[in-house]
Amino acid sequence: MAEETKYTEDNIRSLDWKEHIRMRPGMYIGKLGDGTSADDGIYILLKEVLDNSIDEFVMGSGKTIEVSIQGTRVIVRDYGRGIPLGKVVDVVSKMNTGGKYDSRAFKKSVGLNGVGTKAVNALSEYFRVESSRDGKSAAAEFERGNLKDEEFLEETSRRKGTKITFIPDEAIFKNYKFRNEYVARMLKNYVYLNPGLTIVFNGEKFYSENGLKDLLGDRIAETDILYPIIHLRGDDIEVALTHSRTQYSEEYHSFVNGQNTTQGGTHLAAFREAVVKTVREFYNKNYDASDIRKSIVSAISIKVMEPVFESQTKTKLGSTDMGGELPTVRTYINDFLKTKLDNYLHKNAETADKLQRKILQAERERTELSGIRKLAKERAKKASLHNKKLRDCRIHLTDSKKERNLESTLFITEGDSASGSITKSRDVNTQAVFSLRGKPLNSYNMSKKIVYENEEFNLLQSALNIEESMGDLRYNNIVIATDADVDGMHIRLLLITFFLQFFPELIKEGHLYILETPLFRVRNKKKTIYCYSEQERRNAIEELTGKPEITRFKGLGEISPDEFKHFIGDSIRLAPIMLDEAISIEEILQFYMGKNTPDRQKFIINNLKVELDPVLEN
Structure with a gap:
């Protein structure tokens, strides 16, 4: 019989606030990550600090926020009222301390849980807070949540406001790096939601006069807009919408109290429903909901009193009520669109005509596809019972x-050997594998019909669960894992073309990546170093001295499962696929995948870099 474990007072342990945050960071900031993904922890830390500065602007204090990121050091300076000087330490280091528990002052604030800056403090190897008000200032410095130094000045010439400096702790965020593209997008969202606010990021100014209308204007190329952006505003709601000429799928940007709800929630569901209802009533036709919403590009922002979110990082709204005397979220949004959108369409006959023609075109395309879609669904259903292409995960x-839902990842691999290596070394909770057979089709300029006719594309679409809506996407990260040779590069290009052509929001919303795998293994009897570039190889040889063994990996199938787990675990390296919003998707696809061979040839010749294989050189 097994010995009984003793359970006494010694087994009971109380963690203080910072120990708890450091032990369970996921409860406070979602996933950790290394900065490769827009929802990685280091950006949540920045957001938590910024939210307090934004709240000051909303309360009418401080029209400029300065953000500086140099390497790992982040500085956020606002010109708001400044933290009360006697509470500077408490506000950033005592749980459940903050000014936002007084609902009268911050009825529709973002950071209501009193945890934000405390989490940043606990998860930073260096954290400094400075507050200036009434000609005086106070400051405090911390290390991983522990107070190290306090200052108090009776007189200061500094402008009023708060300045926070922090360096995320490398013991928690391994090998992290801030990507300016993600920071810039976050800051742009803040200015769209707060017209009149200026944010200066590393010297670059972000400012918006027209709110969500500017957001859509920046996210969709002018040549792709079907009709002028419809922009509607109410007391606690703002909406912008148009339809794309070329995009197949629906695209939504949703916000609650200034928080980007990337996973939607009750407000987005209500908005999608209200658009359909209003459009049907305006034309007095019972159009199919998917035809009305096909190619829609839109944004909605609402303000809710004391919102309830479905996760700590506030990416999905759970509230059903607007708060106070206001009706439910669903009724409020429905009534707003029923009045404002209906009025707009009555006053703008040309827009109403273009919208109706777009709906009829979607209806025709859906009818043409209906037969093949039914067959494809039946094929996918049969395949899913014994689908050897997809090895799914649990979360x-x-x-x-x-x-851990934000860690959910689908690796798209080529060939059986690479699929086998990843499958044996993956985390079965959060990592799934989809295996391609040979090269996918070049889908450029093809209609949606090909997605259903081509078994590979149909099963991939089915695995991702994105046919009906991006809201049903099953994996947060979609990772193309192909060899770093010519064939592997070609497969990457064909897959990116497929996603750009039929599901561009996957890329726009930062879900698509390339898996970086090591080119070399350099080792001696004591240490093994995996190198992802020629420079890393040189550094490794220098570090290991003597004559270390150098192996050049030619393909993923050569890497054993035991080794592979190092490359898709905590130290995974991903290269995000990002879109230049200044160039339309049609232009990108036309240049790289179209029939303009001479132009492409000229581009390749002008940009070609030749690197000899260093192993062969030696």
């Missing part, structure tokens, strides 16, 4: 109440 992005 998916749609499981918003599960702690």
Whole structure:
């Protein structure tokens, strides 16, 4: 019989606030990550600090926020009222301390839980807070949440406001790096939601006069807009929408109290429903909901009193009520669109005509596709019973109440050997594998019909669960894992073309990546170093001295499962696929995948870099 474990007072342990945050960071900031993804922890730390500065602007204090990121050091300076000087330490280091518990002052604030800056403090190897008000200032410095130094000045010439400096702790965020593209997008969202606010990021100014209308204007190329952006505003709601000429799928940007709800929630569901209802009533036709919403590009922002979110990082709204005397979220949004959108369409006959023609075109395309779609669904259903292409994981992005749902990843691999290596070394909870057979089709300039006719594309679409809506996406990260040779590069290009052509929001919303795998293994009897570039190889040889063994990996299938787990675990290296919003998707595809061979040839010749294989050189 097994010995009984003793359970006494010695087994009971109380963690103080900072120990708890450091032990369970996922509860406070979602996933950790290394800065490769827009929802990685280092950006949540920045957001938590910024939210307090934004709240000051909303309360009418401080029209400029300065953000500086140099390497790992982040500085956020606002010109708001400044933290009360006697509470500077408490506000950033005592749980449940803050000014936002007084609902009268911050009825529709973002950071209501009193945890934000405390989490930043606990998860930073260096944290400094400075507050200036009434000609005086106070400051405090911390290390991993522990107070190290306090200052108090009776007189200061500094302008009023708060300045926070922090360096995320490398013991928690391994090998992290801030990507300016993600920071810039976050800051742009803040200015769209707060017209009149200026944010200066490393010297670059972001400012918006027209709110969500500017957001859509920046996210969709002018040549792709079907009709002028419809922009509607109410007391606690703002909406912008148009339809794309070329995009197949629906695209939504949703916000609650200034928070980007990337996973939607009750407000987005209500908005999608209200658009359909209003359009049907305006034309007095019972159009199919998917035809009305096909190619829609839109944004909605609402303000809710004391909102309830479905996760700590506030990416999905759970509230059903607007708060106070206001009706439910669903009724409020429905009534707003029923009045404002209906009025707009009555006053703008040309827009109403273009919208109706777009709906009729979607209806025709759906009818043409209906037969093949039915066959494809039956094929996918049969295949899913014994689908050898997909080796699924246990936790998916749609499981918003599960702690690791943001880590859900689908690796798209080529060939059996690479699929086998990844499958044997993956985390079965959060990592799934989809295996391609040979090269996918070049889908450029093809209609949606090809997605259903081509078994590979149909099964991939089915695995991702994105046919009906991006809101049903099953994996937060879609990772193309191909060899770093000519064939592997070609497969990457064909897959990116497929996603750009039919599901561009996957890329726009930062879900698509390339898996970086090591080119070399350099080792001696004591140490093994994996190198991702020629420079890293040189550094490794220098570090190991003597004559270390150098192996050049030619393909993923050569890497054993035992080694592979190092490359898709905590130290995974991903290269995000990002879109230049200044260039339309049509232009990108036309240049790289179209029939303009001479132009492409000229581009390749002008940009070609030749690197000899260093192993062969030696």
